[in-house]
Amino acid sequence: MxxxxxxxxxxxxxxxxxxxxxxxxxxxxxxxxxxxxxxxxxxxxxxxxxxxxxxxxxxxxxxxxxxxxxxxxxxxxxxxxxxxxxxxxxxxxxxxxxxxxxxxxxxxEQEIVPFQKSSIFQRITHHILSLAQKRTGLLLFSGATGSGKTSSMYSLAHSLSLQHPLQIITIEDPVERPMSAFLQVQINEKAGLDYADIIRATLRHDPDILIVGEIRDSHTAKMVIRSALTGHLVLSTVHADSTYGVLSRLLELGVDKEELRQCLIGISHQQLKHLHCMFCTSRCHALCNHLSQKRTALYEFIEKEQINDFLTTSVEIDLVSNINKQLKKGVCYGFFSP
Missing domain, CATH: 3.30.450.90 (Beta-Lactamase)
Structure with missing residues (x-):
């Protein structure tokens, strides 16, 4: 029973x-x-x-x-x-x-949504993908708990792997979604294996892309930076309430400004938004088949020029396409409920 x-x-x-x-x-x-x-x-x-x-x-x-x-x-x-x-x-x-x-x-186990299609506003996802195709540097994702940061990293790495065979290694605590295309390593603090220890080991495993589940402390932050400076593409998440908040958090963790200038290629902050359904009259019900994708990610993104300006002046520059502007645009187009 x-x-x-x-x-x-x-x-x-x-x-x-x-x-x-x-x-x-x-x-x-x-x-x-x-x-x-x-x-x-x-x-x-x-x-x-x-x-x-x-x-x-x-x-x-x-x-x-x-x-x-x-x-x-x-x-x-x-x-x-x-x-x-x-x-x-x-x-x-x-x-x-x-x-x-x-x-x-x-x-x-389900089909991963291509990163380009993870948002209804695909111009920004195509731009992030094009930056990641350089396959070197550090790309960070931020957002609230449950905003899809990990899914975005997986989706981006998977989209890159469809173009060329890649050695993609993830370091997670714990492994949340088994992926046969990735080599997934789990943190085991009881055995003395934390993020920094495993990052050091994976760098000897010839990765093309390294995914670090979360930057939690100073030691991990510095190991992630070092990995990006050695010519790898590194994807990771930071708990912060904005793109510029990620930079402030990294500086609090003792990361050197010059190292950030050298390795950071971009910072994304995201939200998940429910799509409007014409049959459900508002958000799409779980059993409704009208929308195959019931939520969409909204990204705001800063890259090298804005990052370097902030590191020099500590002044936040207004983003051309921030999340609030995307929300208003989505309401006008009927994607979101008012």
Whole structure:
């Protein structure tokens, strides 16, 4: 019964294109919510004992400690759903009563959207792709959590690999979406392998493109810069609220301005925006087949000239095509709801 419940839950998540499933304890039951197109939606309520058995079953499949409910845990497993390979990532955390909640992240193997088509405004995506084709330097992506930064990096690297065979190595914590075309390496801090250590090792593995999941600290930032200065194309993400905010963050981490001038080829900041559907009258419903792509990425981008000006003057220059202007343009064209 519990196995059937788990399989039904994962099937529904795939059917409704949910990115996450939340199993949250309440008074005498568990609430199950699905994150669809960036928003949480109520899905079901199950008795507390069924919820605990569901979590134990999923923890077992994810190679987690079933008996441990007082500490956060994480795990993962792969399965086949509706003829597709699906990667499932699990994370638990207990509340103050030591009753666990779980978030299940679901990644289905699906065709990657070409980077050029990731935005309805393709002029900027073509421009970013043309810069990346030089295959040297550092290209950074920023945006809020869930804004698609990792997907953009994967899509860009995949688009480049379609033109020529490339050795693409990713360094992630953890590996979220298995990709047969990439050599994916996972951080293992328990074994003493952090971002900086693995970056150093991968540089001896003759990469054409190096993808570093996130620049979190000074050591990683300096290793990423060093990789870009040695003639590799490096893609990475930085948590910042704007393109210029990325530069400020790197300077806070102690990166040298001259090194940034030499290696940075561009910084992208992005948002995901729901597309307007004429049949749903607003945002497109998960079960509506009218729009094959229900969200689009909006990018604002600065490149070498603007980067160097900011590093010299610390003055932000207004962007010709910022996200707010794209939103207004999209409303006028009927892509977005007013």
């Amino acid at each position: 519990i196995q059937n419940l788990a399989n039904t839950l994962l099937n529904q998540a795939i059917l409704l294109t949910a990115s996450d499933v939340h199993v949250i304890p309440a008074e005498a039951h568990y609430r199950i919510l699905l994150r669809i197109n960036g928003r949480l939606q109520f899905f079901a309520s199950i008795p507390i004992d069924n919820g605990e058995r569901l979590l134990a079953h999923l923890k077992y499949r994810g190679f987690m400690d079933i008996s441990e409910t007082r500490k956060p845990q994480s795990g993962a497993f792969q399965t086949d759903i509706q003829g597709r390979k699906v990667s499932v990532r699990l994370a638990t955390i207990p509340n103050f009563r030591f009753i666990e909640s779980m978030v299940i992240r679901v990644f289905s």
